[in-house]
Amino acid sequence: DGVPGVPLAKGAAADPLPHGETPGIRFEKVVKRFGGNVVLRELDFTVAPGERVTLIGPSGSGKTTILRLLMTLERVDGGIIRVGERPLSHMERGGRLVPANERHLHEMRKQIGMVFQQFNLFPNMNVLRNLTEGPVHVLGLSRDEAVERARGLLDMVGLADKIEAHPSQLSGGQQQRVAIARALAMRPKVLLLDEVTSALDPELVVGVQDLLRDIARQSDLTLLCVTHEMHFARDISDRVLMFDQGQIVEEGPPDQIFGEPREQRTRDFLQAVL
Numbered sequence: 001d002g003v004p005g006v007p008l009a010k011g012a013a014a015d016p017l018p019h020g021e022t023p024g025i026r027f028e029k030v031v032k033r034f035g036g037n038v039v040l041r042e043l044d045f046t047v048a049p050g051e052r053v054t055l056i057g058p059s060g061s062g063k064t065t066i067l068r069l070l071m072t073l074e075r076v077d078g079g080i081i082r083v084g085e086r087p088l089s090h091m092e093r094g095g096r097l098v099p100a101n102e103r104h105l106h107e108m109r110k111q112i113g114m115v116f117q118q119f120n121l122f123p124n125m126n127v128l129r130n131l132t133e134g135p136v137h138v139l140g141l142s143r144d145e146a147v148e149r150a151r152g153l154l155d156m157v158g159l160a161d162k163i164e165a166h167p168s169q170l171s172g173g174q175q176q177r178v179a180i181a182r183a184l185a186m187r188p189k190v191l192l193l194d195e196v197t198s199a200l201d202p203e204l205v206v207g208v209q210d211l212l213r214d215i216a217r218q219s220d221l222t223l224l225c226v227t228h229e230m231h232f233a234r235d236i237s238d239r240v241l242m243f244d245q246g247q248i249v250e251e252g253p254p255d256q257i258f259g260e261p262r263e264q265r266t267r268d269f270l271q272a273v274l
């Protein structure tokens with residue numbers, strides 16, 4: 001199990017978390033527009049392999065667009081996105097980079113997992129099938145392998161007894177745990193979290209956040225997180241990027257951004273959300 005040639009950090013094949021070589025992320029002069037609205041204007045930033053980065057900033061500043069570009073749900077209008085050494089938005093053809101075709105995007109997408117605000121579970125499938133569908137049909141695992149992997153993950157998120165349940169029979173917090181397990185079942189190397197607790201009842205938020213914090217700390221995943229919950233951002237990140245109007249206003253370790261923000265726009269934003 002695991003990546004060939006790379007020793008598992010935690011020994012046991014039963015370890016449900018991905019370990020091993022993790023790619024970083026690089027945005028190089030990325031432009032994204034919707035009609036005449038330029039959302040990202042030559043945006044540059046990098047996330048190091050295994051680094052955990054949170055994006056904060058006012059609504060409409062482009063944070064979700066960045067995650068959707070990485071999930072290949074949107075395409076760039078300029079610049080290049082790389083995951084590891086390979087371009088995501090482009091591919092090599094005769095020594096030149098050309099816009100990626102569907103096949104290249106599909107291949108690159110396998111490295112990237114995403115957890116959404118609204119869980120997005122398959123409503124007509126039980127929990128087990130939600131977790132095995134991707135591994136069987138996209139990764140080509142046997143059903144037995146996929147079921148074993150699913151059981152390990154459901155144990156980890158504390159839902160082993162819900163394996164036969166349908167999403168509608170679960171609380172929001174339980175559905176989000178299933179969604180987290182489903183993302184991890186694909187053994188992604190990069191995990192994207194988009195406002196993952198905004199749709200939860202307040203009493204369920206901390207449990208899901210603690211689970212994600214533990215997963216982030218115990219795996220080698222490269223993590224990119226968008227959240228309005230500043231204590232979660234502080235808990236989960238090595239670095240925080242403050243965005244406004246598609247540009248990075250300020251970046252630094254959470255203690256600095258939340259404790260001694262340098263920019264007025266960061267101070268105004270934090271005052272508004274805290």
Ligand code: ADP
Nearest residue numbers: 034037039057058059060061062063064065066
């Ligand atoms: P944030 O996540 O920081 O709130 P978004 O990335 O969702 O910001 O949005 C950035 C800007 O892009 C906003 O002005 C938003 O209206 C616009 N936008 C996002 N998605 C679309 C879309 N599918 N069509 C048109 N405009 C969009």
